Amino acid sequence: MNIQYTQDLAKSQGGVYPNGQFKVYGDFCWGGEKDRRRGLLPAVGSAGARGARGHGSGASQTRAAAADRDGMKGTALETSDTFVSFQAPDKDKILAGSGEQAVVRLVIYDNKAHRTSGVTSASIIQLKGTTQPLPLILI
Numbered sequence: 001m002n003i004q005y006t007q008d009l010a011k012s013q014g015g016v017y018p019n020g021q022f023k024v025y026g027d028f029c030w031g032g033e034k035d036r037r038r039g040l041l042p043a044v045g046s047a048g049a050r051g052a053r054g055h056g057s058g059a060s061q062t063r064a065a066a067a068d069r070d071g072m073k074g075t076a077l078e079t080s081d082t083f084v085s086f087q088a089p090d091k092d093k094i095l096a097g098s099g100e101q102a103v104v105r106l107v108i109y110d111n112k113a114h115r116t117s118g119v120t121s122a123s124i125i126q127l128k129g130t131t132q133p134l135p136l137i138l139i
Helices: 003-012 056-069
Strands: 021-025 037-040 073-079 083-087 103-110 125-128
Touching: 003 021, 003 125
Parallel strands: none
Antiparallel strands: 021 083, 037 073, 037 103, 073 083, 103 125
């Protein structure tokens, strides 16, 4: 995955927010199979948010089940060989921190291969986070 480009793009767009859309860039082998990918946004304070230990498909499936249970699954909207576009869950707990220090931590899960992207504190994908913008239609 191209983490730096993904982080730079999220920052230039103001950050990832609850119920917002974001893209993760990289060299992916799954093409247009959007049902194959999902983004797991570990809840703040969860083992996944802190950088869980454990590897292999069993640990990956456990993390995926925990994210599903907590409602922290990002839905894949569009996929290609170079990016995947996600819809973030509509939960404020995807944000760790507040203000300019807010971040969103993300793990990509492959439903077919039952594996995740990095889940340690050094390898988890961390993007700039922000609060949901005020809908202009309400004003």
